Amino acid sequence: MTxxxxxxxxxxxxxxxxxxxxxxxxxxxxxxxxVERGHFTSxxxxxxxxxxxxxxxxxxxxxxxxxxxxxxxxxxxxxxTEAVEIDTGRGRVRLRDLATGAExxxxxxxxxxxxxxxxxxxxxxxxxxEGVHGxxxxxxxxxxxxxxxxxxxxxxxxxxxxYIGLEMAEALVKQGLNVSLVDGAExxxxxxxxxxxxxxxxxxxxxxxxxxxxxRVEGFETTGGRxxxxxxxxxxxxxxxxxxxxxxxxxxxxxxAAGIEIGTVGGIVTDRRMRTGTDxxxxxxxxxxxxxxxxxxxxxxxxxxxxxxxxxxxxxxIGGGYATFPGVVGTAVSKVCxxxxxxxxxxxxxxxxxxxxxxxATIESTTRAGYHPGATKIRARLVAxxxxxxxxxxxxxxxEGAAKRIDxxxxxxxxxxxxxxxxxxxxxxxxxxxxxxxxxxxxxRKAAELVEKDLRS
Amino acid sequence: MTxxxxxxxxxxxxxxxxxxxxxxxxxxxxxxxxVERGHFTSxxxxxxxxxxxxxxxxxxxxxxxxxxxxxxxxxxxxxxTEAVEIDTGRGRVRLRDLATGAExxxxxxxxxxxxxxxxxxxxxxxxxxEGVHGxxxxxxxxxxxxxxxxxxxxxxxxxxxxYIGLEMAEALVKQGLNVSLVDGAExxxxxxxxxxxxxxxxxxxxxxxxxxxxxRVEGFETTGGRxxxxxxxxxxxxxxxxxxxxxxxxxxxxxxAAGIEIGTVGGIVTDRRMRTGTDxxxxxxxxxxxxxxxxxxxxxxxxxxxxxxxxxxxxxxIGGGYATFPGVVGTAVSKVCxxxxxxxxxxxxxxxxxxxxxxxATIESTTRAGYHPGATKIRARLVAxxxxxxxxxxxxxxxEGAAKRIDxxxxxxxxxxxxxxxxxxxxxxxxxxxxxxxxxxxxxRKAAELVEKDLRS
Numbered sequence: 001m002t003x004x005x006x007x008x009x010x011x012x013x014x015x016x017x018x019x020x021x022x023x024x025x026x027x028x029x030x031x032x033x034x035v036e037r038g039h040f041t042s043x044x045x046x047x048x049x050x051x052x053x054x055x056x057x058x059x060x061x062x063x064x065x066x067x068x069x070x071x072x073x074x075x076x077x078x079x080x081t082e083a084v085e086i087d088t089g090r091g092r093v094r095l096r097d098l099a100t101g102a103e104x105x106x107x108x109x110x111x112x113x114x115x116x117x118x119x120x121x122x123x124x125x126x127x128x129x130e131g132v133h134g135x136x137x138x139x140x141x142x143x144x145x146x147x148x149x150x151x152x153x154x155x156x157x158x159x160x161x162x163y164i165g166l167e168m169a170e171a172l173v174k175q176g177l178n179v180s181l182v183d184g185a186e187x188x189x190x191x192x193x194x195x196x197x198x199x200x201x202x203x204x205x206x207x208x209x210x211x212x213x214x215x216r217v218e219g220f221e222t223t224g225g226r227x228x229x230x231x232x233x234x235x236x237x238x239x240x241x242x243x244x245x246x247x248x249x250x251x252x253x254x255x256x257a258a259g260i261e262i263g264t265v266g267g268i269v270t271d272r273r274m275r276t277g278t279d280x281x282x283x284x285x286x287x288x289x290x291x292x293x294x295x296x297x298x299x300x301x302x303x304x305x306x307x308x309x310x311x312x313x314x315x316x317x318i319g320g321g322y323a324t325f326p327g328v329v330g331t332a333v334s335k336v337c338x339x340x341x342x343x344x345x346x347x348x349x350x351x352x353x354x355x356x357x358x359x360x361a362t363i364e365s366t367t368r369a370g371y372h373p374g375a376t377k378i379r380a381r382l383v384a385x386x387x388x389x390x391x392x393x394x395x396x397x398x399x400e401g402a403a404k405r406i407d408x409x410x411x412x413x414x415x416x417x418x419x420x421x422x423x424x425x426x427x428x429x430x431x432x433x434x435x436x437x438x439x440x441x442x443x444x445r446k447a448a449e450l451v452e453k454d455l456r457s
Numbered sequence: 458m459t460x461x462x463x464x465x466x467x468x469x470x471x472x473x474x475x476x477x478x479x480x481x482x483x484x485x486x487x488x489x490x491x492v493e494r495g496h497f498t499s500x501x502x503x504x505x506x507x508x509x510x511x512x513x514x515x516x517x518x519x520x521x522x523x524x525x526x527x528x529x530x531x532x533x534x535x536x537x538t539e540a541v542e543i544d545t546g547r548g549r550v551r552l553r554d555l556a557t558g559a560e561x562x563x564x565x566x567x568x569x570x571x572x573x574x575x576x577x578x579x580x581x582x583x584x585x586x587e588g589v590h591g592x593x594x595x596x597x598x599x600x601x602x603x604x605x606x607x608x609x610x611x612x613x614x615x616x617x618x619x620y621i622g623l624e625m626a627e628a629l630v631k632q633g634l635n636v637s638l639v640d641g642a643e644x645x646x647x648x649x650x651x652x653x654x655x656x657x658x659x660x661x662x663x664x665x666x667x668x669x670x671x672x673r674v675e676g677f678e679t680t681g682g683r684x685x686x687x688x689x690x691x692x693x694x695x696x697x698x699x700x701x702x703x704x705x706x707x708x709x710x711x712x713x714a715a716g717i718e719i720g721t722v723g724g725i726v727t728d729r730r731m732r733t734g735t736d737x738x739x740x741x742x743x744x745x746x747x748x749x750x751x752x753x754x755x756x757x758x759x760x761x762x763x764x765x766x767x768x769x770x771x772x773x774x775i776g777g778g779y780a781t782f783p784g785v786v787g788t789a790v791s792k793v794c795x796x797x798x799x800x801x802x803x804x805x806x807x808x809x810x811x812x813x814x815x816x817x818a819t820i821e822s823t824t825r826a827g828y829h830p831g832a833t834k835i836r837a838r839l840v841a842x843x844x845x846x847x848x849x850x851x852x853x854x855x856x857e858g859a860a861k862r863i864d865x866x867x868x869x870x871x872x873x874x875x876x877x878x879x880x881x882x883x884x885x886x887x888x889x890x891x892x893x894x895x896x897x898x899x900x901x902r903k904a905a906e907l908v909e910k911d912l913r914s
Contacts, residue, residue: 046886056830061828293883305893309881324881328883329883331886333886334887342885371518405864407864408864410882410885415868417872424781425867426785426788428864429760429762431504434861436501436761436762437762438864440864452778
């Protein structure tokens, strides 16, 4: 008998789950229906700033697979269709056709909830005015670029100094706007320790972004329903366009209403095979919470790479195979103009919050042998546990070729290595690629020395 | 009572050992004498091709620390001084002043043997002719560049297609020479599997190097003691200059004569603290053999990064601290013009020789998100053990930003990860740095699928 798999959400997690299930089970065995509120499937939300900034000419380039391509693979994709209710008892989902408003119930044997995240919108006067943009789905990117081309705004205010905020600030600078960035914290990128965050602030100022740190947004001035300025306690920043980069939270309304378990950090709870506690229901992507493998705590991190992996695991499980998603170590990377920034694991604040006593080493080195053309500065910071010397986290700020070294730290973390063990790692060396002591090794050495010094003290 | 540490060899291993010992023990406690045959200390031999090619203007840039700088740190460095005999019974070394020929005995309480390697010179007619250059010590690099500037040679033949051979071929192309490369093997870089080696051959041809693969050099034609051509069974290649890149072997004559144990692959045998079996004698760098952590076999790999690490471990041990050098996983990296090449662990041939049955996955991907400007092709190949799926090795060929990904594979190898475990790794993702599935993850996925398929077959 043919089973039916219903997937709610047509982006990374949902469509990867659908594709993997299709790879493992043929059409006679498994019918697959995927519904998506928007018009696009399988696109790179992380690519939106590069489309807005003009590095990517065509939004279509961000789409890995269109609904038509999915259909050709035997996945019945229905765009502009919203799931409005899950009835787990009867195994069905109420769908609304967003064009006509018509509603129907669609039955399922297996269900994947991949409803993504919702951007944080401040509960402040004017926050819903025209000209205040979130950056969440590809349609948001299209809307911003349309405004840039049509209205030629001159002044932009970006609210929030996380990854999306920084990337959008750079994109708007590239498009010739005068850009201010406001963040309530004293530094951009709070996932970095302050001294590393300061380097990112310098990079932003270097490309002409006016930073207002430690200032909370108190409201948005509007004229005729259009935003004209952003106000903080300290100042009024005139704005033709405002971009919100205040982070996101898991979009779990539908799941919660259906009685699917929501965890302590607001995401759907799953096991390592992405099964929810509800029979026949999997969840994957930004709407779930997962385990941080260093802190041991639940976390909800919205990131395309996690969504893809989780979708793959769910799809393989539905397809009858075996794969697991054990958790994350909090790796992230970004760049502001020529400055690359990366982090993994816990920073000092996060480590302290998880109850770790730490030793921290910061080093400066170069990406290539110092004498080799193109060598650029790199700063690396390692956080290690006192006594044990176990690596807890790492941060890197540098230029071309610096940031991807974070992968080595992420893999070392994943395997529970100590900084002393890391000093022996056989990393690739040749003058165009690294100094004879790779910066990762220099940092490990310094951290190991500090751990030992601390032991003796 | 003041002890005396004597170090034989003033490059990476020896001077790192001396520096670490000095860091941990002051002058009143430990006198340090280091002897070096050449004129330079602590230089980057790996940088020689970049000096010859002109990327590095001044040979002095390759020197990390001069004899004077070492002396200022309390290390009595004696250049142009050769150790000609070790008398372990009486704890003394016979030294020869290369300027005067005068010999003296120098006593030691602790001895570090860091005598490096000797280049393989073919036992063929004309191999010692003028114009046939090895690339071993910095003086060799100076000699080659002097010849290039003085004699303006037009035609070069490079013998040997390993790392040094390739890097020297490119350096000579950069200097405007017509370059041929001869290697007895069917591909350059035998440490790669043939299909990856073929990409390197293409890159060499792309910069104009004429390749003669599968051809053994049979001799060197000379006129008046100067080389004029290289002959193989198939042809005669006219040459104004010949560069040998035939690899090196540990330089252990001195140690062997002193009764210090030499191992099965020709290097000095040490424990993980770099202690030889002879009381009071440590060894480090190209002259030692070490353990390959994947094959479990002894190996002798001449590489500056190992020499530095081993020197550090020896110096810390002599200094009263504790550090170990557990072995290597065979990581190496190089580039030919814009093509980056890297490898770690075992290739298929090496894995088979070590008794492993393997599954191999090759994938093509891009260094950045496909739509991001600057994305370039990358090809990755993973060798995994059948059944267990344990990673045994990896190879990467690609362009800007490709090769350093080998570090992630090296760390995964180091920790004994399976390719299935690797599919979950939390690697850094953002469009300027990687596709949403990093090439390393794509390769791990494919390898994991092949391992599973093989299990079922």
